[in-house]
Amino acid sequence: MSLAAALAFAPQAMAAAAAPAPAAAAAPAPEAPVAATPAPAGSAAPADAAAAAPVDKGSYSPMKPVDGKGQPVAKGWTFQDQYSPNGQEALRMHDYILMPVITVITLFVLLLLLLVMVRFRRSANPVASKTSHNTTIEIIWTVVPVLILVFVAVPSIRLLAHQYAPAPKGALTVKATGYQWYWGYTYPDNGGFEVISNILPDAEAIKRGEQPQLAADNRMVVPAGEPIRLQTTGSDVIHAFAVPSLWFKLDAVPGRINEKVLFIKEPGVYYGQCSELCGARHGYMPIVVEALPRAKFEEWVKAQGGTVGAPATATAAAAPAKPTPAA
Numbered sequence: 001m002s003l004a005a006a007l008a009f010a011p012q013a014m015a016a017a018a019a020p021a022p023a024a025a026a027a028p029a030p031e032a033p034v035a036a037t038p039a040p041a042g043s044a045a046p047a048d049a050a051a052a053a054p055v056d057k058g059s060y061s062p063m064k065p066v067d068g069k070g071q072p073v074a075k076g077w078t079f080q081d082q083y084s085p086n087g088q089e090a091l092r093m094h095d096y097i098l099m100p101v102i103t104v105i106t107l108f109v110l111l112l113l114l115l116v117m118v119r120f121r122r123s124a125n126p127v128a129s130k131t132s133h134n135t136t137i138e139i140i141w142t143v144v145p146v147l148i149l150v151f152v153a154v155p156s157i158r159l160l161a162h163q164y165a166p167a168p169k170g171a172l173t174v175k176a177t178g179y180q181w182y183w184g185y186t187y188p189d190n191g192g193f194e195v196i197s198n199i200l201p202d203a204e205a206i207k208r209g210e211q212p213q214l215a216a217d218n219r220m221v222v223p224a225g226e227p228i229r230l231q232t233t234g235s236d237v238i239h240a241f242a243v244p245s246l247w248f249k250l251d252a253v254p255g256r257i258n259e260k261v262l263f264i265k266e267p268g269v270y271y272g273q274c275s276e277l278c279g280a281r282h283g284y285m286p287i288v289v290e291a292l293p294r295a296k297f298e299e300w301v302k303a304q305g306g307t308v309g310a311p312a313t314a315t316a317a318a319a320p321a322k323p324t325p326a327a
């Protein structure tokens with residue numbers, strides 16, 4: 001039960017974190033050199049990323065987000081709509097298994113409590129019973145909870161297994177690197193270029209029709225409808241790559257690569273945030289994933305100066321082609 005509960009509640013906490021930031025936080029911290037232009041000011045940015053930055057505007061323009069899709073909604077109190085198979089499975093489990101079970105048990109216990117308080121209060125029941133054992137009821141209250149736990153464990157373990165299924169051979173690899181305090185997205189299968197992604201100032205985000213605090217100057221663009229091998233790492237401290245509407249959350253740890261399959265069912269813009277307290281501007285390194293049809297994704301890759309169609313061999317070996325910031 002605790003396993004399933006942990007699975008179900010972690011993203012909920014994220015959804016809460018994604019809720020509108022307090023007004024006080026609305027203004028970007030003054031000392032932060034957030035790059036408003038595509039070319040990041042951060043000196044930590046690898047040189048080749050800066051070279052790849054001048055984007056060919058003719059072939060790609062950022063997709064407009066759809067209200068309520070891939071982002072928090074005003075007064076939202078439950079999970080965001082899910083756009084990955086795992087997310088949909090998990091949401092079904094939450095809605096149709098966990099919540100009903102929790103509700104029924106809670107009401108049942110409340111009922112028993114009320115019954116005891118009313119029927120067995122001292123004035124109504126002056127002489128207390130001395131009964132201390134009842135085999136039948138003891139068997140029932142042992143067996144029934146066991147059955148409930150088994151009933152919950154089956155879909156829970158199945159979901160867990162789906163979430164950790166490895167990426168199929170030939171899946172596109174994308175590496176998300178957490179920096180203090182922005183994200184870098186590397187495409188080892190497409191020439192190894194890196195896109196640096198900084199938060200947009202609130203005014204600019206609103207101008208572009210995006211939610212303030214969640215918009216970024218450059219997005220992690222990926223193809224929709226296919227499994228992506230998403231790897232995460234950190235260059236300085238631990239960050240976490242998390243997108244609630246894609247049921248995706250994975251720590252980005254310096255010195256190691258974490259890996260999980262990201263499958264986005266349909267094109268769209270999906271927003272997330274760094275979800276591991278990583279320092280002063282932890283709250284200002286949003287994640288924006290843009291899923292495009294395969295052909296449009298390839299256009300975007302070419303506009304970044306990347307390559308398309310090369311055999312996806314030696315993808316792992318492609319990663320260390322340039323010095324990794326992680327010591």
Ligand SMILES: [Cu+2]
Nearest residue numbers: 239274278282
């Ligand atoms: Cu972070």
